[in-house]
Amino acid sequence: MIRFSKVTKAYPRRGKALDDISFQVEKGEFVFITGHSGSGKSTALRLLHFAERPTDGEVRVSGFSSTVTSDRELWKLRRRVGMVFQDFRLLPGRTARDNVEFALEVTGTRRGEIVSRSNRLLSQVGLAAKSGARVEELSGGEQQRVAIARALANEPQVLLADEPTGNLDERASRGIMDLFRELNASGMAILMATHDLELVRAHPAIRLLELSQGRLAFDSSLGVVTEAPPGPEAPDRTAAPVLPGGEV
Ligand SMILES: Nc1ncnc2c1ncn2[C@@H]1O[C@H](COP(=O)(O)OP(=O)(O)O)[C@@H](O)[C@H]1O
Ligand SMILES: [Mg+2]
Structure with missing residues (x-):
């Protein structure tokens, strides 16, 4: 795939x-992409x-x-492939729910479905209780969960994650990894760039691609x-x- x-x-x-x-x-594989800074992971x-x-x-x-x-067809690809980043890239000043609902609006979800789907997505990432909080009021791990919920709005087959735990402490990182493993278990392919070798070692079953220069x-x-x-x-x-x- x-x-x-x-x-x-x-x-x-x-x-x-x-x-x-x-x-x-x-289809459905989980892959770490590792390598030193500048080795080409983000590229x-x-x-x-x-x-x-x-x-x-x-x-x-x-x-x-x-x-x-073509560039004009990219929206179709983006429905299949979600992406999250180290710095979350959420809409500032808006709530967790706003961030997810906005993504659903962009994909053309019907008005009547948006609220129920955003609730479902936020529950899926363990954030139901925080859905009304502005992103600035959330911890890093919670912000990354919002970003993941947003990426899931399209029900992608593939999730790309560029150093998703790079700004998180160990506990929050573990939580994000647990969430990724759940998503992967439900059939989503995940490609995650990370230079965190502790994390890689903690998941020896996950396939590893190492880039070097x-x-x-x-x-x-x-x-x-x-x-x-x-x-x-x-x-x-x-x-x-x-x-x-x-x-x-
Ligand atoms: N937009 C760009 N313009 C010029 N050079 C770039 C650009 N993006 C990445 N590079 C260069 O490509 C190499 C790989 O970068 P990157 O993919 O960001 O590595 P990594 O994510 O592994 O740290 C680096 O030498 C970087 O400077
Ligand atoms: Mg990078």
Whole structure:
């Protein structure tokens, strides 16, 4: 349902943020994308959301193709693919409910359904009791739950999360991970970028894609480095892959 085929993303004067990356994610999978700061995690997620297009190669998501789907069709893709961010990106000064209802309005939900659906979404993320609170009155973990409820408004098949626990303490992070695992158990694919290796280690069953300087360095589902086979000038990748935390 998600396929990166030889994807390169280059920025003018910045070189390649992603360099010839290929991988596939099946329906309902949960995947961590890890790697140091600047390794290309956010770029990969932006490409999956079609916020940007690859310089080379193709990204396919839920039947949409980066080389075929036009900008005018993006709203269709965005109904299938939700996204949340480290900094939540909620409407300031508005309540949790407003934030979710606004998303429902944008998707064309009928007026009569909006209130009941936003209630359901806020309950789903454990925020029913706080639905009338302005976002500034909520903790970081609660704000992220609002952002997740909003992303769920479209009933997406895929949830993209860019460092969703990056601004949260350990307890709130655990709560968000529990929520993601519930959503995943109900069939939603989740791709979550994180450089929090503690969190990655705490979930050994979740597939891990590790980026290193824009290259795919490790895919735990294959158990091997998936880079192109070492050419004459390539570094020796036959050694054991570098696991999160740097142990070899
Ligand atoms: N809009 C952009 N313009 C220019 N360079 C960018 C842009 N976005 C990302 N980059 C560069 O691409 C590389 C990967 O960035 P990013 O995907 O944000 O990494 P990560 O999320 O892993 O920290 C970095 O070198 C970054 O400076
Ligand atoms: Mg990033």
